[in-house]
Amino acid sequence: MKEEERILxxxxxxxGIVINALNALxxxxxxKQRSTDPVDDLxxxxxxxxxxxxxxxxxxxAR
Known part of the structure; x- marks a missing residue:
C-alpha cells in the first residue's frame, strides 16, 4: 500500500498556533507520565x- 503524505x-x-497546541499536548x-515520542516528532x-x-x-x- 502506498503511503500518503499531506502538505499543509x-x-x-x-x-504559531500549531506549535503552541502541540507543546500543550x-x-x-x-x-500524565505518558510517552511524548510521537508528539515530539511532530x-x-x-x-x-x-x-x-x-x-x-x-x-x-493587472493594467
Missing amino acids: SMDHYEH RNDLIG LLKAIDAPYRKIKRRSHHA
Whole structure:
C-alpha cells in the first residue's frame, strides 16, 4: 500500500498556533507520565518545516 503524505500551508500566525497546541499536548502527556515520542516528532517536524515564498501579484501587472 502506498503511503500518503499531506502538505499543509500556514501563515506565521497559524504556524504559531500549531506549535503552541502541540507543546500543550506534550506538557499534558508529561503530566500524565505518558510517552511524548510521537508528539515530539511532530513538533520537531512542524518547527523545522521549510518556508515557501508566495509570489504576490503586482498592481501594475493587472493594467
